[in-house]
Amino acid sequence: MRKLTFWTYSEKEIDDLIEPISKLxxxxxxxRDYENVWEWIVGTSSEFKSKINISREHDWEKGKYTKPLIxxxxxxxxxxxxxxxxxGNILAKEFNAEVNxxxxxxxxxxxxxxxxxxxxxxxx
Numbered sequence: 001m002r003k004l005t006f007w008t009y010s011e012k013e014i015d016d017l018i019e020p021i022s023k024l025x026x027x028x029x030x031x032r033d034y035e036n037v038w039e040w041i042v043g044t045s046s047e048f049k050s051k052i053n054i055s056r057e058h059d060w061e062k063g064k065y066t067k068p069l070i071x072x073x074x075x076x077x078x079x080x081x082x083x084x085x086x087x088g089n090i091l092a093k094e095f096n097a098e099v100n101x102x103x104x105x106x107x108x109x110x111x112x113x114x115x116x117x118x119x120x121x122x123x124x
Contacts, residue, residue: 002075004050004084006091007068007114008099014039014063017054024090025052034058048083050074068114070104088120096122 018030018041030043030052040055051074057064071091077083084101091099102117 002080004073004075004080004087004101005104006071006073006088006099006101007104008091008095008097009065009067010069010095010097011063011065012069012095014041014054014056014058017041020094021052021054024094027052039063045073048073048087049076072104084118085120088118092120092122098122 015032018032021041022028022030022043025043025045026047027043027045030041032039032041034040037057038055039058040053042051042053044051053072054069055072056069057067063069071087073087075083088099088101099120100114100116100118101120103115104112105115106112
């Protein structure tokens with residue numbers, strides 16, 4: 001199983017993403033949770049046969065909008081390139097923003113580095 005990681009920036013709250021993301025990825029089982037630094041929703045996409053985790057840092061009142069909104073898909077399929085392009089374009093159109101695909105290297109609970117491999121734009 002491979003992890004496909006995408007990120008973008010948005011002022012939408014994690015709770016407000018459950019309904020639109022459920023429709024986009026054909027899921028009806030998203031659950032929200034949080035701890036002192038991160039908040040997230042997790043669910044399963046029947047369309048991509050994948051678990052989805054959407055997470056971002058928060059400040060107890062709202063999401064930290066200057067921090068990336070991170071989408072991680074546990075991918076089991078064969079055509080990775082096509083799946084990456086499909087998901088990247090779906091997210092760029094939904095958020096009307098640039099969406100990056102690549103690696104997220106986590107060195108501690110609050111420190112991580114993003115290595116962008118592809119960027120998707122809403123006009124593609």
